[in-house]
């Protein structure tokens with residue numbers, strides 16, 4: 001099967017892409033509206049894009065030609081938190097993706113606990129053991145999406161997951177991965193891999 005992407009509807013293209021690019025990490029993004037409503041929504045078009053300065057990217061699609069609450073909030077209050085999602089957060093995180101009205105806080109609806117972030121004026125999610133506090137760096141419109149690039153100001157790591165120096169115990173973290181449709185995944189068995197190469201062929 002060869003699927004020519006430009007002939008597909010947006011929904012069908014989404015199915016192909018989210019089946020091909022797997023597994024994806026999930027950013028549970030918390031934002032604040034000008035009316036002080038604390039918004040939560042999950043995004044799996046998410047990755048780290050720069051280490052120094054530390055930057056992450058979240059791609060927010062339009063919904064029926066309109067901007068989602070997360071994007072509209074960040075445009076007006078350019079601070080947010082990316083809360084890393086663990087296996088036991090699957091149900092509330094999945095529920096946080098419902099199209100709640102902007103005056104409704106998903107924190108209340110899905111039963112996650114708001115806790116003030118340290119460096120940005122926004123709530124983080126208490127249940128998330130790793131939280132990236134971000135200031136907006138840039139918003140780049142891209143087709144029917146907006147790429148939101150945030151500069152990470154502070155990373156909160158739950159004490160029992162922190163390994164000196166600056167490592168996170170990923171096995172104990174148990175991050176939840178996004179597949180597509182109703183599917184999520186847990187990380188499987190860890191493996192290590194040694195790199196073998198001809199020393200004469202690499203940059204010294």
Ligand SMILES: Cc1cc2nc3c(=O)[nH]c(=O)nc-3n(C[C@H](O)[C@H](O)[C@H](O)COP(=O)(O)O)c2cc1C
Pocket residue numbers: 026039040041042043044045046059060061062063068069070071093094096097098099100178
């Ligand atoms: C696990 C998961 C990942 C998602 N990833 C994205 C994504 O990367 N981009 C996007 O626009 N919507 C994504 N969605 C859908 C949004 O979460 C959903 O549209 C949500 O209602 C947006 O909320 P908001 O209007 O409060 O910003 C995802 C949903 C789920 C359940």
